[in-house]
Amino acid sequence: MASSHDPSRAKWGSWLQHHFEEPVQQFEAAKLGMWLFLAQEVLFFSGLFVAYGVYRVAYPEAFAAGSAQLDWKIGFFNTCVLLFSSFTAAMAVRAAQLGRRQETSIHLAITIVCAFVFLGVKYVEYSAKFEHGLLPGNHFAPDMAHVHPWLEGAAAVTELPVKTHVFFGIYFCLTGLHGIHVAIGIGVLAWVLIRNVRGEFSKDYWTPVDLVALYWHLVDLVWIYLFPLLYLI
Amino acid sequence: MTAQATTATPSHTGHGHDDADYLRVDTSPLSWIVTLDHKRLGILYLASTLTMFFVGGVYALLIRTELLTPGRTIMDPDTYNKVFTLHGAIMVFLFIIPSVPAALGNFFLPIMLGAKDVAFPRLNLASFYVYVVGAAFALFSIFSNSVDTGWTFYTPYSQTTSTSTISMTLAVFILGFSSILTGVNFMATVHKLRAPGLHWKRLPLFVWGIYATAVIQVLATPVLAITLLMLLMEKVLSIGWFDPRLGGDPVLFQHFFWFYSHPAVYIMILPGMAVVNEIIATFSRRKIFGYMFVAMSSVGLALLGFLVWGHHMFVAGMSEYATMVFSGLTFLVAIPSGVKVFNWVATLYNGSVSFQSPMLYALAFIVLFTIGGLTGLFLGTLSVDVHLHDTYFVVAHFHYVMVGGTVIGFIGGLHYWWPKMTGKMFDERLAKVAFAFVFVGFNMTFLTQFVMGSQGMPRRYYDYLDQFQPLHGFSSVGAYVLGVGFLIMLVMFALSLFRGEAAPPNPWGSAGFEWATASPPIAHNFHHTPVIHRGPYDYHLATEEELFDGFPAAAQKTAAPAKTAAPAAAPDPEKAPAKAAEPAPPARREEEE
């Protein structure tokens, strides 16, 4: 029956959807749905991780050479940025649970800023790779002047191993897909921020803040795997 | 009993506009396009998947017509390759995967749970639109240059063909997300929206089946999505993960593809089995034998299904060790399937069996699925599969499980729930005639193909050696008989829609929860969240009258808790303990099974 008829529902805000009996049920359903979605995301990325594993085993030298072309310092900086943003996302949830609207907004805003910083750094990295011809597959045309040696003690490098283009294919796909997730994250975070500013959330209802933070942790988690796999080992 | 199974708290008052059924609350076209009602979405999916079935069926008839005679019969080789690819892709991605879960599941899952809707109605609508966008991409691909890769998109051919594979892979990628969203939604719904008293051991087996399907949808489909994305990337950027010229491995693509597509065959069959459970219980008036075993076998199939993908690649160049493991695991899948078949047959024993059209389809399902499943064992056997791989034996195997299994189950479910969904009865005689054509035509078409295949006729052949002509010819004639059967069925349902008698709420006399609603159900399904006091198959709690004449009390369209016909054996709802989760005493005996 439509909720309006039911006096027992009046004590909850209009955010309680008609097909739920009570807020806890709605919250738990939403949370479960989000976890399932995240499980799906993990499997989505898994295909690329498997490809990484297969070709790393097949072409160890090419992967060593490719990895050496990435600057681990930049990668580390970005890792820190993302870790920090995950922390602020968690703080935003806490603030929302306590009903501190302004604090929630600030934390969300910091998270968004971090996401932009991350993408900006990625942009710088990408453009360097583009300039040096370190591109996937057929477009691979390395500018040897900018190639870093990858073996201890090797003086000048004249040639990259033949399959290095596979490394860069995988590098661009993995970081690209991750980057798309960051960009989507910015959109969703911004939307939640707007809703928070409009005062749609309260001590009783902060599910969207919680969900967006969960999503953001996943984005962070994926990067936690990407960074060592691509930059370090 | 049904009317009482779902009792309301005594506090309810008048019903006002809420009593309008879901079809009539608002009849404007716009209200359908933006509807959040799971029942309407179910109907939208039903209409779209059935349309796709007919499109795929027309392609099937084109295939069979071309194969009627050796050499050219009606089309070029080029066209033939496109026709069987589109037949496979449309049937799999646009028809069979969304068919039972998204159409019948959407409609009945929440009702069976005693819920007003699925957990995320807006996501539900979104997933329908994602499906439509995917279908649009598929159509675009068909009309631009079509695709000729086979539904498996194997590399390197899919990289080199000049047909429009890009839009088709995008279409399948998008359709995958529709499937994932539906799965997420159903899982959350089953976990969080069960009515009070409806604990896991009381769930209708349909719900168990759809739940197990949803698990696979959520865990397997993303892998297909990333695989197709990788295929696209390869095509656009020549990355080199599948292309041997760039150092890639074409067999890796096959691993990725089957990692999804084997579990996907259980996405197809589990819902079919789920429907059959409901039909058999209703028409033999008996709880499904070994309820818990049947429920768990669905979950078992869902999990085991993830471990056997390699059986599609026995001759593709895997290591002997890998083939051994995959073959061994493949045989294990027979166990949960067998459990289901045995329990269905055992359910008939001591039942009170009647043979209306839905039941005929359910019995046909048992016969045909058993043949399809048993022939799967030939294919799982390594040395025998070397001979049978990529022959018509495989084609016959998968049509027996997909058409003889899922499609027959789906059609059976459509007959079974038609009165509930539309509020109209259909012409039972015409339905039985259609059934006869479908059953005979189907076996003519595909039994022949087993023989052809074991004799060595390879699949995906535009043309064949003259020696196969008699078998191919017979198979094609069978396909026409099958087509006539479906045409009669189409007419039968159309007649029912326009001229059918009004359906009572419970025309088959089922004890299932969904039959306690009005036919068609009201917009919110129930006036009040029902409290469940017994299982959906507790026929022994119903009176003689109910068993033979249906549930007369429920015949009042208002579906108010009927006080007139409280069955003697049932606990009086008024007196039932307020704590809903407490099962009624007679039901408890059942649960220990």
Next chain:
Amino acid sequence: MNDQTGYDATIQLPEGASTLAPHVDSLYYDIYWISVAFFVAIVGCMVWFAYRFRRKKGVKSKPPGHHTALELFWTFSPLLLLGYMFHQGFDGFMRMSIAPENALNIRAEARQWSWTFIHPSGRTEGEMTVPIHRPVRVIMSSHPRGASSPAVLHSFFVPALRVKRDIVPGMYTSLWFEATRLGTYDIYCAEYCGLDPIRGELTDAQLHANGRPLPSSGHSGMLSRLHVVSAEEWVEFDRVGIPARFNGDHVAWGEEIFGQHCTACHVIEAGQPATVGPNLANVVGYDQPLAGGGSHMADLDYMRESIREPGAAIVAGFESAAMPSFSSLPEANIDALIQYLASRSDRGAEVIAQLEASRQE
């Protein structure tokens, strides 16, 4: 030495002509009878129960009680049969995988839509000739059709031998068999390998002839034959090159080679419009207009060059299409091809005479 142990086809399975066939067939029939038993039991019970317990007025159904033992029984007892199938199947598969040491190595090259078999002696043919009672290992590779088209998947399948193996670009795969019966058996391509969509209307005769699909139908036309011959005949073939089945008829041999490699692009019927390449009827002995002006007499040397190095002189009107080189074909095969082409020209007599003469030497 040449006693035959193969056997005829049954309703379900084709004739068995290899040492692997009896194993595969007996396992096939074991599974078949197990399946029949289960099917009869299941459907029999179903029909009987449905009839016996059909709805009658006044008779109620009885709720099912406890049957855990029964459930466990039918959950676990099938494992025995399944274990049997698995074990036998794996056993046979291992036998198929490991070729005997002394096997004869024949290479099979697959390209869209033809087969080339290369014998240890370098003899090359489009249909495969093997000796009876001798293990043969087929080493397979996939090749591009033309310079610009990539290689794709194929699969080598001989039903009578019960063998099949995919051919994957970029790697060698292999299988082995030992034939046990003299005769001719069909070879199929069992992995979809598509079709080149850029072609004109095909006539029925270009798609299907002599009861068989032709290469112009793509994947389904990628057929060949396996000839199992006696050991003596095999030795003789290995010596002279022309397979014994042609009785020394080089035109017939040439026709076979043409069907194998050339019909994908050429028609050879006077009056027919050209497809990818020129119509090859009445070419030998005629002046050929060349791209960029001029012309050349199609004599023996010109013909050999057109097949070995097609790029050297391009026929006017066909500048945009490229013909692949067939220089990997042995000389004997190319000569047989040319003799066949000459036999399809009303001015071919001279070239035929030249070829016959060169063989006498």
